[in-house]
Amino acid sequence: MSLSSAVITFPGSNCDRDAQTYLEALTGQDTHKVWHKDVSLPKVDLLIIPGGFSFGDYLRSGAMASKSPIINDVLKHADRGGYIIGICNGFQILTEIGLLDGALNRNINLKFLAKNCFIKKNHDNHFNKKILPDHCLSIPVAHNEGSYYNSEEGLKSLEDNQQISFLYCDEKGNTTDQSNLNGSLNHIAGITNKKKNVLGLMPHPERAFQDFHTSQDGQLILESLLG
Amino acid sequence: MRVKILVRLKKQILEPQGKNIEESLNNLGFDKCSNIRQGKLIELDLPDGLEDRNTYIKTICDKLLVNNIIEEYEVL
Numbered sequence: 379m380s381l382s383s384a385v386i387t388f389p390g391s392n393c394d395r396d397a398q399t400y401l402e403a404l405t406g407q408d409t410h411k412v413w414h415k416d417v418s419l420p421k422v423d424l425l426i427i428p429g430g431f432s433f434g435d436y437l438r439s440g441a442m443a444s445k446s447p448i449i450n451d452v453l454k455h456a457d458r459g460g461y462i463i464g465i466c467n468g469f470q471i472l473t474e475i476g477l478l479d480g481a482l483n484r485n486i487n488l489k490f491l492a493k494n495c496f497i498k499k500n501h502d503n504h505f506n507k508k509i510l511p512d513h514c515l516s517i518p519v520a521h522n523e524g525s526y527y528n529s530e531e532g533l534k535s536l537e538d539n540q541q542i543s544f545l546y547c548d549e550k551g552n553t554t555d556q557s558n559l560n561g562s563l564n565h566i567a568g569i570t571n572k573k574k575n576v577l578g579l580m581p582h583p584e585r586a587f588q589d590f591h592t593s594q595d596g597q598l599i600l601e602s603l604l605g
Numbered sequence: 606m607r608v609k610i611l612v613r614l615k616k617q618i619l620e621p622q623g624k625n626i627e628e629s630l631n632n633l634g635f636d637k638c639s640n641i642r643q644g645k646l647i648e649l650d651l652p653d654g655l656e657d658r659n660t661y662i663k664t665i666c667d668k669l670l671v672n673n674i675i676e677e678y679e680v681l
Binding site for chain 1 (some may be wrong): 614619621669
């Protein structure tokens with residue numbers, strides 16, 4: 379399937395160019411670049427909200443970006459079933475907007491984590507359907523606030539509605555305290571909304587797809603959407 | 606009028622900064638300090654005699670200053 383796409387840049391975004399390259403390489407189409415002060419999105423199938431430190435992470439990660447002028451149209455895009463992937467700071471922004479449940483807290487060990495980690499798929503959705511259940515993807519993380527939190531009822535609702543897309547694991551697929559590198563509740567690395575057209579994840583698939591990257595597993599997420 | 610709003614992580618949420626501060630204080634010999642939690646203080650000016658002051662403060666907290674999923678606040 380052909381997939382048109384756009385990337386939003388906020389002041390302090392630093393993975394927008396990588397996201398654009400990821401999209402263009404795998405979809406074979408030009409990606410629209412959108413500035414956060416724009417008031418409308420181009421008509422596209424997929425929108426990436428990239429990683430970085432939007433507005434310097436002032437107040438809370440993603441809090442300021444969630445009030446940018448473009449967000450009204452992001453909500454409309456999600457409402458009409460358009461796909462959105464929020465990566466790292468993009469995930470934080472999606473929780474601050476309210477498109478995804480829960481929040482991202484400081485990593486449990488208070489360290490900025492910049493390393494490869496392993497994730498595996500949990501509940502099936504459009505973003506992971508090409509990934510085999512026993513495949514552990516090697517994907518880099520680079521974050522300070524990635525510890526996923528939700529209330530007990532919130533976590534139950536995510537389980538009941540099959541919204542937990544990715545879990546942190548070790549290279550054999552075991553979910554251990556050690557593989558849960560930032561202290562996320564229930565080892566959560568990525569979730570979707572109820573309609574499953576919006577994905578937020580802390581690891582960076584756009585840093586794991588080219589030959590010179592240490593892993594190409596990030597391709598599988600976009601290839602799942604491409605069908 | 607100056608308004609001071611104290612924002613903190615909810616009690617049931619682990620606050621690793623406070624835990625580390627506690628360890629450091631203990632290492633310095635201040636071993637009577639426990640249950641340390643760090644929050645943030647937001648100060649702002651509002652016009653004197655503002656009608657519905659409390660509602661106004663609640664609204665700005667709900668809209669931006671506080672993430673109600675993980676944080677709670679009080680006006681000092």
